[in-house]
Amino acid sequence: MPKILQRKRLVPNVHLIEIEAPEIARKCKPGQFVIIMPDEFGERIPLTIGDWDEDKGSVTVVFIVVGTSTHKLSLLEEGDEVPVFVGPLGKVSKIEKFGTVVCSGGCFGISAIYPIARAMKKAGNKVITLLDVKANYLLYWEEKLRAVSDEFFVSARDDFFNCKDYVPDVLKNIVKKEKIDRVVSIGCTYLMYTSSQATRSKGIKTIVSLNPIMVDGTGMCGACRVTVDGKTKFACVDGPDFDGHLVDWEELFARRKSYFDEEIHSLSDWEKKTFP
Numbered sequence: 001m002p003k004i005l006q007r008k009r010l011v012p013n014v015h016l017i018e019i020e021a022p023e024i025a026r027k028c029k030p031g032q033f034v035i036i037m038p039d040e041f042g043e044r045i046p047l048t049i050g051d052w053d054e055d056k057g058s059v060t061v062v063f064i065v066v067g068t069s070t071h072k073l074s075l076l077e078e079g080d081e082v083p084v085f086v087g088p089l090g091k092v093s094k095i096e097k098f099g100t101v102v103c104s105g106g107c108f109g110i111s112a113i114y115p116i117a118r119a120m121k122k123a124g125n126k127v128i129t130l131l132d133v134k135a136n137y138l139l140y141w142e143e144k145l146r147a148v149s150d151e152f153f154v155s156a157r158d159d160f161f162n163c164k165d166y167v168p169d170v171l172k173n174i175v176k177k178e179k180i181d182r183v184v185s186i187g188c189t190y191l192m193y194t195s196s197q198a199t200r201s202k203g204i205k206t207i208v209s210l211n212p213i214m215v216d217g218t219g220m221c222g223a224c225r226v227t228v229d230g231k232t233k234f235a236c237v238d239g240p241d242f243d244g245h246l247v248d249w250e251e252l253f254a255r256r257k258s259y260f261d262e263e264i265h266s267l268s269d270w271e272k273k274t275f276p
């Protein structure tokens with residue numbers, strides 16, 4: 001079973017896991033994800049590949065603790081094993097020389113955008129990285145992201161960095177001042193929706209990495225159904241990258257809430273059992 005090489009808390013509520021997975025490390029590309037099960041009683045959850053090391057044969061994911069499975073993952077230690085770690089899944093992000101590309105991320109999207117920013121830079125683009133954190137102490141991977149960016153902005157509500165505005169507002173200002181050829185946005189659904197709104201009037205292609213609920217991750221169960229340009233798509237096999245101007249956001253917001261009650265019960269039952 002795949003072994004945890006490293007698990008550490010990066011900032012409050014955000015953890016990194018580096019896992020031994022040589023086959024995945026050899027094949028994975030920017031924008032792809034894995035499905036992991038923290039234990040044999042848990043559910044399969046998708047996490048974006050934040051980094052990988054082919055020589056070491058390891059894959060790194062970063063996750064926010066939001067419910068039962070992510071809580072369980074945050075308690076794993078070096079040397080522990082997980083029963084399921086499959087990937088790479090999903091389509092590879094489109095990387096080519098577009099010109100000037102804004103790579104924008106919030107919460108887990110800060111790590112998820114890293115391989116894309118790195119590949120965009122390598123392809124010869126000017127990379128403007130734009131990150132969103134609620135407070136300055138929630139920023140992680142700053143050095144890694146600065147190293148692959150021509151310009152680097154962080155928006156934090158506590159005014160510690162360049163600005164205080166929510167990222168889509170910063171994006172609106174950037175596209176007013178400079179010719180931007182492409183935007184890639186990863187993070188919570190609201191951030192991706194508002195970022196797409198920010199570029200719509202200028203017609204700048206805005207790619208979002210959708211995060212609907214997923215189960216099998218192979219296009220069989222239908223859990224991750226989204227509507228894009230009026231057509232049914234499965235985010236796990238047709239995405240997760242889609243054109244943000246064509247996504248049916250209302251449907252996505254509604255479907256993401258489908259299991260809200262079950263998620264809350266699951267977490268409280270597990271907490272009662274684990275921390276009696």
Ligand SMILES: Cc1cc2nc3c(=O)[nH]c(=O)nc-3n(C[C@H](O)[C@H](O)[C@H](O)COP(=O)(O)OP(=O)(O)OC[C@H]3O[C@@H](n4cnc5c(N)ncnc54)[C@H](O)[C@@H]3O)c2cc1C
Pocket residue numbers: 033045046047048049061062063064065066067068069070071108112210211212213214240256257263264266267
């Ligand atoms: C392709 C893909 C890549 C992802 N990459 C990452 C990543 O790199 N890091 C990371 O932290 N998370 C990522 N997510 C989200 C992650 O899968 C969920 O946070 C996780 O499944 C929650 O499991 P849980 O049991 O801890 O919480 P649950 O009990 O299932 O849910 C708790 C709360 O989290 C919300 N939630 C549930 N599923 C999702 C979801 N798919 N996306 C966002 N919120 C959700 C619920 O609405 C609920 O409010 C990704 C999702 C997808 C589809």
Ligand code: FES
Pocket residue numbers: 213214215216217218219220221222223224225234235236237
């Ligand atoms: S997760 Fe089952 S079809 Fe996508």
